[in-house]
Amino acid sequence: MKHSIALVSCLVALFGCESSQHSQIVPKGQQSKQAQQSLQLAQLANDLNTPSEVEYTDPGFVSYSHNKQLANYAGQIALELTDSMSGVSPNAVAITSFVSFDKSLRNSNQLGNQLAESMIHQFQKLGYPALDFKSHRGIAVTRNGDFILSRDAKKLPQNPVPSHVLTGTMIYRDRGVEVNSRLLDFDSRLVVASSNVIIPYFILHPSATVTY
Structure with a gap:
């Protein structure tokens, strides 16, 4: 030029x-x-x-990807629980599957189980010991691998008993899943901490919210 x-x-x-x-x-x-x-x-x-004028049209905000993960929301839940926990020091927290807010409160899905798994890690990070009640006292050695976890209640030990239990419900809103979490005293069932977080649908895989 x-x-x-x-x-x-x-x-x-x-x-x-x-x-x-x-x-x-x-x-x-x-x-x-x-x-x-x-x-x-x-x-x-x-x-x-004379430089030629270039027409520019603002396309608006276009997001081609995001950096949010389910673990980020699990961390947010753990922090909110910690903030609302006053004068309580759990020594063994059992974390159960998050369930759909329906008549039975017995239906979970991939999201509910993944939240429970993530909360074990988040509680450990915050210094609260999590109790994995799905573990054997022994190790099952098989051709397919060596296992210590099980969902057979008859094979699982009854001790130690947790001091607190973490549970939660999932409500499916228009734009995301509303997750209500609460930490209960295992003996008295009193709520000692609670949390409310909405997880947008765009970070979830379509199969994550299918109830089974």
Whole structure:
């Protein structure tokens, strides 16, 4: 672009010099023609020097990805529980699946179980010991792997007994899942801490909220 502007400027300068040197011997008709060409070259040089306007249309806010994860909301729940917990020091917290807020309160899904798993980690981070009541006293060695977790209640030990239990319900709103969590004293069933968080649908996989 710079080379083009320089070239046109040189042509205008040379053309002007040549016109001035031969102005006395060039006929009037030729003089007006040369003057017109000189004006055209000058206009071309001016156009090259003037930056062209670029039309810009604001597309608005467009989010192609997000950095939010379910663990972020589990951390928020843990912090809210800690803030509302006054004068209580749990020594063994059992964390159960979060359930759909229906008539039975016995229906969970992928989201409810993942929240429970994430809360174990979040409570450990905050210094509250979480009790994994799904673990055996022994290790089952099989061809498929070595296991210590089970969902067979008959094979699980009854001790130790948790001091507190964390549970929660899930209500499906228009734009997200409202998660109501509460920490209960295991013996008295008194609520010692509570939390309310809404998880937007856009961070959840479609299968996460399917009840089973």
